[in-house]
Amino acid sequence: MKTTNLLIINYLSFTLLSLSSCSAQTTKATGSGFAVVELFTSEGCSSCPKADALMPVLKNEFKSQVYVLSFHVDYWNRLGWKDQFSSSAYSNRQYKYAAVFRLQSVYTPQAVVNGSHQITGSDKAGLQHIIGSELGVTSPQKLQVVARAVGTSGCSVTYNVPLKDNEELNIALVQLQATTQVEAGENEGRTIKHENVVRRFETVENSKGIVNFNLPDDLRLSQCHVIVYIQQKDNMKITSVTELNID
Numbered sequence: 001m002k003t004t005n006l007l008i009i010n011y012l013s014f015t016l017l018s019l020s021s022c023s024a025q026t027t028k029a030t031g032s033g034f035a036v037v038e039l040f041t042s043e044g045c046s047s048c049p050k051a052d053a054l055m056p057v058l059k060n061e062f063k064s065q066v067y068v069l070s071f072h073v074d075y076w077n078r079l080g081w082k083d084q085f086s087s088s089a090y091s092n093r094q095y096k097y098a099a100v101f102r103l104q105s106v107y108t109p110q111a112v113v114n115g116s117h118q119i120t121g122s123d124k125a126g127l128q129h130i131i132g133s134e135l136g137v138t139s140p141q142k143l144q145v146v147a148r149a150v151g152t153s154g155c156s157v158t159y160n161v162p163l164k165d166n167e168e169l170n171i172a173l174v175q176l177q178a179t180t181q182v183e184a185g186e187n188e189g190r191t192i193k194h195e196n197v198v199r200r201f202e203t204v205e206n207s208k209g210i211v212n213f214n215l216p217d218d219l220r221l222s223q224c225h226v227i228v229y230i231q232q233k234d235n236m237k238i239t240s241v242t243e244l245n246i247d
Contacts (some may be wrong), residue, residue, distance in 0.1 A: 033138030081185030
């Protein structure tokens with residue numbers, strides 16, 4: 001789904017270019033690197049369920065080398081269905097990527113891999129190709145991060161990481177799985193399953209500290225992981241990542 005008619009022309013051109021540049025065979029994981037896949041999606045977008053369904057497939061294929069974060073944007077809430085997971089902050093994050101990639105507008109579903117590549121979020125072959133390539137060129141570093149429960153309704157994330165001047169640290173609380181019965185809008189009558197839904201998200205610039213999250217009322221700690229990743233400020237390239245259980 002596009003926010004402007006003008007983007008349709010650019011999007012079709014990009015899609016054709018992507019299809020022509022990717023071979024029919026997928027790129028197999030041959031390296032020890034990582035791939036952070038940020039999916040920008042919405043329950044109000046009829047094109048998004050296919051992308052949502054693709055995320056667990058990619059996780060199963062590439063195992064622990066792939067880190068999925070599903071950011072639900074809020075700009076499609078006007079179409080008749082309010083996405084309960086949506087946030088204007090996640091829409092703003094997508095707008096930042098649009099500026100980096102010099103896109104005329106944002107669209108869903110969009111997948112951004114390691115902050116360096118963007119592609120339609122439902123393009124399985126294209127994503128497999130990009131992820132496979134990234135696993136061969138990225139070099140993960142061990143991050144000193146601990147996530148601990150605070151009672152039954154919160155968690156604290158303690159971190160001590162080597163941040164450079166041009167880097168920041170993203171800390172995401174993700175709900176591992178979620179299912180929604182959509183009752184209105186473009187997906188009316190559909191049951192949509194989500195993977196690694198971002199429920200809380202903080203960005204910090206100091207290399208050492210603690211971030212506290214309060215859980216939404218509908219969420220339990222056992223349903224969550226924490227994903228932490230370092231990202232460059234100027235070009236948004238992701239340089240390291242880790243995923244944690246909450247102890």
